[in-house]
Structure formats: C-alpha cells, structure tokens
Amino acid sequence: MSNFPPNYPEEYQIGHVFFLGKKYRVTPSVLIPRLETESLIKRARSIIQEKNIETVVDIGSGSGIIGTSLADISKNLTFLDISEQALEIAKYNFETNFPDKKADFIVSDLLKNFKIKNADESIMFVTNLPYIKNADWNNMSKDTKHEPKLALFGGEKHGFELYERLFEEIKILKNIYSGNIYILFEFGFDQREIAETVLKKYTNWKYRFFADYAGIERFGEIIINS
DSSP, rough: OOOOOOOOOOOHHHHHEETTTEEEEEEESOOOTTTTHHHHHHHHHHHHHHHOOOOEETTTOOTTTHHTTTTOSSSSEEESSEEEEEEEHHHHHHHHOEEEEEEEEEOTTTTTOOOOOOOTTTTEEEEOOOOEEGGGGGEEESTGGSSSSGTEEEEESSSSSSHHHHHHHOOOOOOHSSSSSEEEEOTTOHHHHHHHHTTTTTTTEEEEEEEEETTTTEEEEEEOOO
C-alpha cells in the first residue's frame, strides 16, 4: 500500500523527470516541469546562438530546467530563486548534467540580489514566473495542489503581478546597462491580452508573442536595444 497521499504526483513519488533528454530531480519544493516550456527554451536557444549572447539569467529557476537546458551554449549562467530549497534542487540538477561547468546560484526575489558583471555585453533574462491568480486555487487539479504555491500563484488581481514587478526592475536596470537586453517569458494560456496591455507602456521596448505546440500564444519575447 502506498504511503503517499491521494493524488500525489507520480513525478514526486519517483523523484525525477526527464525533460529535453536530461534527467532532473524534482521534490515538492519545485514545480513539476511542463511540456509547454520546451517552446520557450527552443526560442531562447535560437536567440542566444543568433545574437552570440554570453550571459543568461534564469529568474525564478525552480528545478533549474530552463537554465540547465541553455547551459551548453551559455558562457555566463545565473540561477535566481526566492526559495533556497528550490535553488538547491536547481544546483543539483545543473551540476549533475554539467559537472564541468560553473554557474551562479543566488537566493533573490526577482532581481533584488542580482549584480551586473559586465554592463556592456548583451544579456538574456529567461523566466517562467508564477502566473496563476490567487483566487483560482479552488480550480486547480487535485495533483497540482501538491505543488508549491510559491511556484504557482502570481497575485490577487490577475496573476501577472510578478511580471509587472520584473519589468519595472528591468526598466531600472537598463538605466545602468549599456548592452542589449533580451527577455523571454512564459505566461498563462489566457493572459496574452494582459501581457500586451502591460508591455504597451514601455514604448521603447520591442516585443512579440509566440505559441506553444498547441498553437496557443503563451510566450513573450522582448528586446531592449542599447
């Protein structure tokens, strides 16, 4: 007889998942990776290689699947997460898959503790922040309710609040940053209009949206030129 509670995710039971051909440890401290995020990573890889971006920052890294999936083409890689427990999982997954590479792991609320090393080079911020509206807890599937709330819920208003904060922090950062900034982010299947409304106020930012495998626009791509 299983010692796990009802509807406990299989991924937590076995303690790992496979994502884009790599094995990752997962615990209840981190969100279980979703297939849709592959589209975000593939687009990030394309831009990194096309633009020769050396510095990549995975914001709200969780298990570290995004940053680790970009590690082979990133010279300077930083993982940020507000959860120390999640960051430990990210570090384990990175070091297991890339034992000969180095990366920075910083406990940080968005960019609060992030420091620029080279303000002249291009940088990519890539992220899948919590974006579910707090009040939607009752609508969550029974297995999802075992995942960390910190990794799921983004605010009271519409769930996009963390992205609003992040964009403001990046706007401030740009004042002391002379290189180009690229931002790739994932949001909810029904948040495209919210995302565009927020982004329209940044008049000097170029942005576009792109779709997942199902054809749903749930990713954003931003370029802030120097």
